[in-house]
Structure formats: structure tokens, C-alpha cells
Amino acid sequence: MKFCPECGKDLKGSTKFCSECGYSLQSLISNEIQSETEIKSNSINVDDESTSEIWQESIQKTTRELGDNLEESVERIFKDRGYETSLRQRLRGKSGQLNEIDVLAKRNKITVAIECKNYDENRKIGIAEIRNFVAKLEDLDINRGFFITSSDFSSDAVGWAQNNPNEKQLELWDGSTFMEQFKATVLGRTNSKIVRIENCIEPKGNIDDFTNLTLHNADRVTLRRCDLIFHPFHIVTFNLNEEFKTPDKQIHTSHNSGSYFVDGLSGEIIYHQDDHGYVFETSDDEEKQFVKEIENYNPVGKLELTQKTGSQIIKVEPSIASNDAQFRVRIHASKDNQSRVPYEVRISKDTYESRDFLHKPDPNKIITKSRLVLVPKVDIEFESKEYSYSRIVFPASEIWVKDEIAKCKHLIGSKHTFAVCEICGIAKCEKDIMIDDNDICFCKKHASQDLKDKNKRSIIPDKLKKFSFRR
Ligand SMILES: [Zn+2]
Ligand SMILES: [Zn+2]
Ligand SMILES: [Zn+2]
Known part of the structure; x- marks a missing residue:
């Protein structure tokens, strides 16, 4: 069998x-x-890069294979980022209950809890699973959690994670992000000064602008990591031109053409456009931005980039072959182009009945062509005491899709941050930060009673002033 x-x-x-x-x-x-x-061919040639041997190994690794050892693979990513890790830890929380954490990662004062779910491609992570995980973080008093899956998250789950007013920092990695991070961290590093990249969208802007911080005490924050990652996509164009017969022997035609964007790491179709319009097949902001970058910029054939100290340039090779991407597109396009065609059947001498014929185009008759495009994104990590913060910028359009250190979460929406707490490193807005006489910033939790009292006294007259002088 x-x-x-x-x-x-x-x-x-x-x-x-x-x-x-x-x-x-x-x-x-x-x-x-x-x-x-x-x-x-690789074993005959002398390698110019030390990573190429592991690299060959990785090309054959699909999300599935990595998913089988998801926890171990995740552990490798965090080890590479300077964390000490342990697997399947059972920890007692505030409630007195034991909570199992798949991967527990510690670096300096930062503790990260990671939940790993190896599901097959079609099973998505729902809201309930995310909520349960956040409850674990609460119980264990851990600030930062990663939910990592080899499959994907339901759009409800993504929405909940984005809008939940909970203080916990929650990061969701789907199969594609996990593969990207695994390849970028464990396999993608190179020591050569010059990196050559083909068929990529050209990054613009200055990397220093992307790592800039506007905080009052920005000197309390360290830049841990700054990677320029090139993520692979297969752009598959299709052409459907088919004749078919309804049972009444009438000939019909089915036409359509357009393109599908296939993630080169997970094989997931994230977008398609055809003669009828366009469809985003993802609810993830980052994936949506990848689509916009591909739509708005033409890739350049060859690019030479120089690596700066402190920032890495990583070209992520696709795990899905072009043939496989085209096959997936043909199956998908066949489903997308199903049509119901009415036809008439004679049921007696003078009576006709109208029926529907369901036509599904033959995937093998859909003509496809594929090209690979690498889309750059800048992946930045900051650290301050017990907190780490991630920032993601698309350097071609200079669009920031994520910036954790800039957001102070409130019950409704969020405010721009002002400073980080000297004691715990949490980034908070002006209202939530107290400054002492030596210009040192504290969060509400870590400010001394004296400072809190002083702050209260100074806020009340300020407010009164505003009211009394306003006309
Ligand atoms: Zn199968
Ligand atoms: Zn604090
Ligand atoms: Zn605030």
C-alpha cells in the first residue's frame, strides 16, 4: 500500500x-x-558558500516534513536568535493549575511561550485555540506568546488576535511564515559581503530609517535583529478556452484568463485576478501587502546588494516547485470557473423542462505559465528588559505593516507610545508613563508611590487650567 x-x-x-x-x-x-x-552537480563543484550543503537538504524539505518536527524546528529558530529553550514544560500558574508549554524560550529577562500545532493544510486554527493559549499566558504571567502552525489561521482567529485588548503580545505564524523564518534563520545566513538576487522587487529607502525609534528614551531599547528577507512567490498566469456540450447537444464555450499568486513556501494561493475581477484569498495583513507589492512593482532581473554590519540579507528559496504551483492553480481555476448552464429536455411530445448542467473545466486543459518573484520585507526585532518587539516594513513601498513598540494597547484601540519603562521595558503612551526628576520613565506598575502621587497632583491642576482658560 x-x-x-x-x-x-x-x-x-x-x-x-x-x-x-x-x-x-x-x-x-x-x-x-x-x-x-x-x-x-553540487558534489562535483567546490562550494563557495558554507551553507550550501544544508541548503540542498532544505530544498527537499516541505512544510509537511518540517511540520512533523514542528517543535524541534521552532526550537532551532529561537536558539539561533539567542534564546535558551526547553520543550514541553509543565508549569504551575497563578490559578494553581499546570499549563503545558510546547516550547519555552528565555533570553536575558525575556520569556516567550510558544504553542505549536502541526495540522494538515486544510485544518485551520480557530478562535478557541488562540483564546486558550492567551489564558495560559495570563495564568503563567508570560508577556509574549507565539502561536505557530504548519497550516493556517481562520480569519476570525486572525481578527481576534489583532483586536484583543489583552496586554499580552501575541504573534501568529502560519505555515508560510514558519517556513520563511526557519529558512531565514537556520539556513539562509551568508557571510559574503555581496548578495546577488534574481527576479526580485527592488527594495527602496534606507534601512536606518526602518530601525528608527521616536521614543523619549530610545537609548533604553536595543536593536536585536534586522533582516532583509526575500520571500518567494510563483505568479501563475492561466488561460482557459474550452468547448463543451450540454446534454441537449448544444455547444458552449468557457473562457477566462488571469493570474494566481502562489506562496512559494506553503503553496497556498493568496490572490487571484481574472476577467471577472480580483479576490484576496487571505485575511492576513502581511500576505495582503505581499500581493500589493507584486501588483505595484515590476521585478528586476538581477540585483546586487551589499550586506551592512548588523543587518542580514536573506534570499529564501521556494519549497514548492513551479510545476507543483501550476498544478495547484489548474485545480483551483477549474473550481473557480465552474458554471451552471440551463438546457431544455423534452419530456413528452409538447412539453419541455428546463434543467441545469454543471460544467467544471478540465484542469488539464487549462494552460498555465509560471514565473518566480522574490518580494523583500524587513523583519526587525527590538528588545528592552522583559519585552521584545517586532516590526515589519516592506521596503519597496515603504509600508509598515506591523510595529509593536509603537502601540500602547487600550480597551478601545491603541495610542502611540511615548517611552519604555526603565524597570520592565514595556512601551506605553504618554498617559501611562511617569517621569521622575531625573528624567527616568516608569510604567504605572513600577512607578514609586511618591511619583504616582506627584503625578496625580500635577494632572489635576493641568486639567483645571485647560477648562478655565477655554472659551
Ligand atoms: Zn492526498
Ligand atoms: Zn514597568
Ligand atoms: Zn496608553
């Missing part, structure tokens, strides 16, 4: 496609041959 490498179901003797999930076994075979020849 043989099993599908994609979904694990019994193949029931099929050698071409898995009847369960549609995975192409042909492309699997050609991929294997391809990587075998790559290894052969």
Missing part, C-alpha cells in the same frame, strides 16, 4: 493523482529527480 505524501491517505493504486487531495504524484517524481541531480 502506498500513501499520499501530501495528505497521508491511501492512494488506492493511483500513480498520477491522489484522489483525496488532488496532489500530483508526477510532480513529486520530477522534483525528486531534480533534487537528485542538483546534489550530484
Whole structure:
């Protein structure tokens, strides 16, 4: 008995496609041959980069394989980032209950709890799972949590994580982000000064502007990491031009053309546009921005970038082959272009009945073409005492999709931060920060009673002044 490498179901003797999930076994075979020849040619040539051996290994690693060892793979990412890690820790919380944490990571004063869920591609993480995890963080008094899955999050879960007023910093990594971070951290580093990248969108702007901080005490914050990551996408154009017959022998035609954007790491289709319009097939802000970058900028054929000290340039190779991306698109386009065609059936001498014929285009007759585009994003990590903060900037459009250190969460919405607390490092808005006579900043939790009292006294007259002088 043989099993599908994609979904694990019994193949029931099929050698071409898995009847369960549609995975192409042909492309699997050609991929294997391809990587075998790559290894052969690689062993003849002398490597110019020390990472290329591990690199070859990784090309064959799909999300699925990495997902099987999700916790171990996640552990490697955090170790590489200077954390000390431990697996499957059972910790007693404030409630007296034991909470199991998949990966616990510690660096200096920062503690991070990581939940890992290895689900197959089609099973999404829902709101309940995210809520349970945040409850664990509460119980254990851990500020920062990562929820990492090999699959994806439901749009409800993404929305809840973005808007929850809870103080906890929660980061969600789907299969694509996890693969990107794994490849970037564990496999993507190079020591060469010059990095050559092909078919990429060109980054603009200055990296120093992206790491800039406007806080009152910015000197209390350290820049931990600044990576310029190139994320791979397959842009698959398609052309559908098919004739078919309804049961009444009438000939109809089905036409459509356009393109699908396939994530080169997870194989997920994140966007498509055709003769009828466009559809975002993702609710993730970062993935949406990737789409906009591809829509708005033409890639350049060749680019040479110089690595600066303190910042890394990482080119992430795709895990999904072009053939596989095109196969996925043909299946998807066939579903997207289903149509119901009415036809008439004669049921007696003079009576006709109208019926619907469901036509689904043959995926094999949809013509596809694929090209690879690498989209740059800047991935930044700051650290201050017990807190770490992530910032993500797209350097072609100079759009910031995420900036944790700039946000002070309030019950409704958030305010721009003013400073970090000298004791714990939390970034808070002007209202939530108290400054003593030596210009040192404290959060409400860590300000002395004296400072709090002084602050109260100074706020009340200020407010009165405003009221009395306003007309
Ligand atoms: Zn399958
Ligand atoms: Zn504090
Ligand atoms: Zn605030």
C-alpha cells in the first residue's frame, strides 16, 4: 500500500493523482529527480558558500516534513536568535493549575511561550485555540506568546488576535511564515559581503530609517535583529478556452484568463485576478501587502546588494516547485470557473423542462505559465528588559505593516507610545508613563508611590487650567 505524501491517505493504486487531495504524484517524481541531480552537480563543484550543503537538504524539505518536527524546528529558530529553550514544560500558574508549554524560550529577562500545532493544510486554527493559549499566558504571567502552525489561521482567529485588548503580545505564524523564518534563520545566513538576487522587487529607502525609534528614551531599547528577507512567490498566469456540450447537444464555450499568486513556501494561493475581477484569498495583513507589492512593482532581473554590519540579507528559496504551483492553480481555476448552464429536455411530445448542467473545466486543459518573484520585507526585532518587539516594513513601498513598540494597547484601540519603562521595558503612551526628576520613565506598575502621587497632583491642576482658560 502506498500513501499520499501530501495528505497521508491511501492512494488506492493511483500513480498520477491522489484522489483525496488532488496532489500530483508526477510532480513529486520530477522534483525528486531534480533534487537528485542538483546534489550530484553540487558534489562535483567546490562550494563557495558554507551553507550550501544544508541548503540542498532544505530544498527537499516541505512544510509537511518540517511540520512533523514542528517543535524541534521552532526550537532551532529561537536558539539561533539567542534564546535558551526547553520543550514541553509543565508549569504551575497563578490559578494553581499546570499549563503545558510546547516550547519555552528565555533570553536575558525575556520569556516567550510558544504553542505549536502541526495540522494538515486544510485544518485551520480557530478562535478557541488562540483564546486558550492567551489564558495560559495570563495564568503563567508570560508577556509574549507565539502561536505557530504548519497550516493556517481562520480569519476570525486572525481578527481576534489583532483586536484583543489583552496586554499580552501575541504573534501568529502560519505555515508560510514558519517556513520563511526557519529558512531565514537556520539556513539562509551568508557571510559574503555581496548578495546577488534574481527576479526580485527592488527594495527602496534606507534601512536606518526602518530601525528608527521616536521614543523619549530610545537609548533604553536595543536593536536585536534586522533582516532583509526575500520571500518567494510563483505568479501563475492561466488561460482557459474550452468547448463543451450540454446534454441537449448544444455547444458552449468557457473562457477566462488571469493570474494566481502562489506562496512559494506553503503553496497556498493568496490572490487571484481574472476577467471577472480580483479576490484576496487571505485575511492576513502581511500576505495582503505581499500581493500589493507584486501588483505595484515590476521585478528586476538581477540585483546586487551589499550586506551592512548588523543587518542580514536573506534570499529564501521556494519549497514548492513551479510545476507543483501550476498544478495547484489548474485545480483551483477549474473550481473557480465552474458554471451552471440551463438546457431544455423534452419530456413528452409538447412539453419541455428546463434543467441545469454543471460544467467544471478540465484542469488539464487549462494552460498555465509560471514565473518566480522574490518580494523583500524587513523583519526587525527590538528588545528592552522583559519585552521584545517586532516590526515589519516592506521596503519597496515603504509600508509598515506591523510595529509593536509603537502601540500602547487600550480597551478601545491603541495610542502611540511615548517611552519604555526603565524597570520592565514595556512601551506605553504618554498617559501611562511617569517621569521622575531625573528624567527616568516608569510604567504605572513600577512607578514609586511618591511619583504616582506627584503625578496625580500635577494632572489635576493641568486639567483645571485647560477648562478655565477655554472659551
Ligand atoms: Zn492526498
Ligand atoms: Zn514597568
Ligand atoms: Zn496608553
